[in-house]
Amino acid sequence: MGEPLIRLRGVVRAYTRGGETIKALAGFDLDLEEGGFYALMGPSGSGKTTLLNLLGGLDKADAGQVVVDGQDLTAMGNADLARWRADHVGFVFQGFNLLPVLTAVQNVELPLLLTPLPRSKRREHALYALKLVGLEDRAHHRPRELSGGQEQRVAIARALATDPKLILADEPTGDLDRATADQVLELLVRLNREFNKTIIMVTHDPLAAARARTVVHLDKGLLGRIEQQDAAAPAAEA
């Protein structure tokens, strides 16, 4: 077995709220393999989103080491982290987080502005990503003209646009109905299986977690049990 894609050692992240220090992650060791589909589960305040933010370089650990694809994120400055995010990670958020003033294809194209690709190539890549998520016919629609499921699929296309190894999804189905959530989960499964994307998904939803290959449980900032699920469960009945 080679080096894991993600290696966390002794990771601590604490916040001060109302004069009280809260340890969101209280000393954490974890290895995650490339090509895996991980669901992070646990009650609110267990540290799931904090962990996801650290893995995505959106936040920095107070102590310990976060190494992703051989690069120590804890040693990077803000500017380096921004560049690293652009090159290595795609984000999918619960609230979709598309820019309302841009069309679907322009939203997908946004991270490609940070690459040396010429304009025509950027557009080509963005349209391809939209095709992968089945929304090429909605390319020129604004987010407000799309359904929730379509918005999330555009967000997934945006996460894919730069072809990152790692896709981090924070409650990607939290704002969707069951049927639409299943479509989005199916898409994530496909990205994992067909394109070998490493997917780490925070979720409260056991049905969503059932689609992952590995479920990592967190509790009060500590690592709980890790469940391997040999074959991802099929979509639940709508």
Next chain:
Amino acid sequence: MPWHLIARNLLAHPVRTLLTASSLVIAVFLICTLRSLVVGLTAGVEGAASNRLVVQSAVSLFVDLPLAYQGKVAQVPGVRQTCKFQWFGGYYQDPSNFFAQFGVDADRFYESYPEVEVLEGDPAAFLATRAGCLIGRDLTRRYGWKVGDRVPIKPTIFQRADGGAWEFEVVGIYRSRTSNVDDATLFFQHDYLREALEQGAASGPPGVGVYMVTLAPGADLVAVSREIDVLFENGPQRVQTTTEAEFQRQFVSMLGGVPTLLGSIGGGVLFAILLAVLNTMLMAGRERTRDLGIIKALGFGDGVAFALLMLESLLLCGVGGAIGVGLSLLSAPAFRQGLSQMVPGYAVTDETAALGLGLSLLLGVIAGAAPAWRAGRLRVIQALRPEA
């Protein structure tokens, strides 16, 4: 850099953007117009010749000097040329058609005022025609006069014995290359006036308002002034000799604090608009917190977030300012025509246009600074929190 986001963000709230930009257009238009008024009022000072002195009565500008003074002034070392300037104070047809008229020495005028260029007519005809006059090109636009026309001017000071108007024949149309002489003045031969007074065909003060003195090259301006003043220290009329700039400044000071008042109004307008634009940009910054968080999450740096807000502010203010400057330039001919009696030197200069545009951009920088700084420092996880 996602350039397209800047314009799209501005267009996301078209009414707000339009209102803010419109307030800027009006403000910059007002500032340019007010400054052009001040420039027009002080044009004589700015454009004054450095080699000319003005000899006037030490008592008041409204007290005439004896004709005999001219020869004595001409004898002062350092004086190259003297030229009479007598205020006529008439009007054309109706008192509302008021403009400046001066009786001058026709044989010395061109040498004293090399900045005056005759555009139409024969320059020599001014000396050859007793009742001839040179008119500024603005008067031709205002009244449609042309070379050869006879122009009746009703007097207010020099009443004719027959009670009628003075008739001058237009022999030339001039323009001035400098702002100290406006293009809305009528110059006629002082001898024409003097002869009428001497023959009893008209009545009025027999002297001269001022003598314009042109210095010889290398002459000491201060020494010549002092010598002229000393020459008439014992009367019969004491004189005061000043530079042309100082002389022009007297007229500006007669306006009291008008230039200052106009400047204050402009400053007030600018400050009010700064608050309006600042409010717009602060609102834009707050509304865009989540968008900025997304952009940063995707890998754009703090500098890009800063630039997005700053450039948005600059674009808003720059476009508003440019339109305001454009309007002031477009309306300048109409203002020049309308204000030709009060402010004949009204002009939107390049400096005024640059100032208008520069102030707009400065407003943009000031209004954009706070939201842009906040955008640059914004942390992604704070920006993307559900309550953000």
